[in-house]
Amino acid sequence: MRDPNTILIQTGLAGLNYQPGKPDGFFGPKTEAAGAAWLAAKGQPAGTVLVPETTSVIYQGSARYPVEEIVVHCSATRPEWMANASLSEQRAEIRRWHVEGNGWQDIGYHWLIGRDGSTLAGRPETVIGAGVEGHNRGVIHICLIGGAGSSETDAFSRNFTQRQGVSLRQLIQGISMRTRIKRISGHNEWAAKACPGFNVPGWLKEAA
Incomplete structure (x- = not known):
């Protein structure tokens, strides 16, 4: 009824x-x-991204590079990839790709966001990541699970869930409370790739 x-x-x-x-x-x-x-989202409208002012700084590596940017990525996996696995298990598989396949010391991302909106840490934020070749110092890398076959001009909702969008906004806000973020970008702004499967600056403008 x-x-x-x-x-x-x-x-x-x-x-x-x-x-x-x-x-x-x-x-x-x-x-x-x-x-x-x-x-x-604690009652906030969908799409709202608030970057708070802070005097705190996260430093990376022995050279203490100040973290001033967030770069968003995707795992380039299909929606059903490891559907019955936990985000921890998905992280372990991505870490295996990066360590065994790329020869890196650890997973390249600092944070992962699952299809259900859950979040999980990867590399510590104080360790330089490996998300973008030649652009990792002072950057925190966030990876959304999904995005296989995506285009850099796709709408966020085509490849990712609403809960992932909410968690991405909250994660950006949380990081911005710990360090002064000056730029939020997508991997496709630094390389000829579709990743993360949408236009991050456009998404941010929609969220404003």
Whole structure:
């Protein structure tokens, strides 16, 4: 039975740029996911990215490079990749690619965001990452799980989940409270790649 209160909830979520589906009065999976994303964002509109002012600084490496940038990446995996595995297990597999395949000492990313919006640390933030060739000093690298077959001009929602978007915004805010971030970019701004599968500056403008 259609619930008028559910229609109000769906309309409200849609007004905050979440995607609860058609306001039909039925509390289905889309409405549940939109509600969970709204709760995770603490009531903020979807897309809101607030970069707070801070005097704190994260330094990387023995040379103490100040962290001033965040670069966003994707794992270039299909949505169903390791679907029954935990984010920790996915991190271990990506680490294996980087260590065994690339000869790196550790996983190249500092943070990973799973399809369900969960987050997990990779390299410590105080260690220089390996996300972009020639552009790693003073950079924190974040990797979204997914993005296989994506294009640099795709919409975020084509390759990633709404919960991933919420977590990415929250992670950016959290990092920005620990160090003075001056730039947030995508891997495709530093190399001829589709990664992370969307245009980060455009996404940030939409979120403003």
